[in-house]
Amino acid sequence: MYLTKEEEKILNGEYGWGLAKAMQVIVSVGDSLNSEKLINIAHAHISGVSYGNIGEPGKKLIKQFADEGIKFSVKTTVNPIGYDTMDYDAIPFTRIDKSYIIGQEEILRSLNKMGADLTLSCTPYYLPNVNEIKKGSSVAWGESNAVVYGNSVLGIKTNREGGPISLMAAIIGKIYYYGLHIEKNRIPEIKYKIHKPEDYEINEVRAGIIGEIISKIHNNDKPPYLEEKLKNDTTIKEFSASLGAAGNLAMVVINGITPIRFDEKEIKETITIDFNDIKKREEELKPNGRPDLIYFGCPHTNKHEIEKIANNLKKINNLKTKIIITTSRKEISKLDRDALNILRSKDVKLISDTCLIVSPFGYKGLNIVTNSYKAYFYLTKRGIKVSLISIDNLEEVLRL
Incomplete structure (x- = not known):
């Protein structure tokens, strides 16, 4: 791989251990992919920040960078964690251990110290500063749905990067020129x-x-x-x-x-x-019988979706099934007051910072309904029964 003189200095440790380590990882992966060079990125979105996913090894690595005074070189957003930071007990059928919270808070402190925007959302494409990224710009995004959406809707360029790669790319502000960064491959x-x-x-x-x-x-x-x-x-x-x-x-x-x-x-x-x-x-996937829980927000819901759910609940006088919605705090701040009042009157819970698939949610045999194929795909692997229904058909399942 061709490196500029500046990139070689970073790799050789002339700017410190942290930058050298990040450059080493990116160059090694790029070399294995036969990438010819590195390119600048406009943004990074780091997945794999949930303590439940990365555990002590991941926590220690991120803390080591933060303790070295390393800062992210580009605007950096962060994926959801395993719980709502303002309400640890927000997710039904879920218990968050104190040790889990301690480990997670350490990760968040380190990321914040490095300059990350702790959005804790899997839909960075709804954030104003992300929508300002010019079409054709290269980024380094983890989180599979965001990668597909970014390439396919926003017209920005990213490969499907894992959490460690997006972390390293955020530190040096560069990624290997490979895959979907190359126009002909798109x-x-x-x-x-x-x-x-x-x-x-x-x-x-x-x-x-x-x-x-x-x-x-x-x-x-x-x-x-x-x-x-x-x-x-x-x-x-x-x-x-x-x-x-x-x-x-x-x-x-x-x-x-x-x-x-x-x-x-x-x-x-x-x-x-x-x-x-x-x-x-x-x-095959439609609901059969009353669910234990109805879930929307995988990926995180936006303002329009939440208000649509609220509108569909207007006609329901006696809501017998618990409904939860995961979303970002940014989207909650945009909500119409009437929609918020409807949701509160129906005891619908708006949960931020997390998503069921990255939380310790669930017990085998639970029966939930969602509109998300992604939630179905991952939650069924935990022994949870998951069925699918559109937001437009919410009233149907509520009458089961």
């Missing part, structure tokens, strides 16, 4: 068409199922091209999240959404997905 070669009646609507649950199907059959290094036009941000977000959860895709070209130009001649194959296959899977 041009699709396989198109996916949805064969369906005109009145068959692709909501966020169906979009998640489409993501599952594409993840299983896509066998090309280039991103898939979805010809279907997805109607709103919730649908696009859940589609992005399912692609990242069910497979290892980091980008999809969505018709009318992804800011990229390419010649249809680049398409080498067209694959048709029949709506009957989507319907069959949707039937």
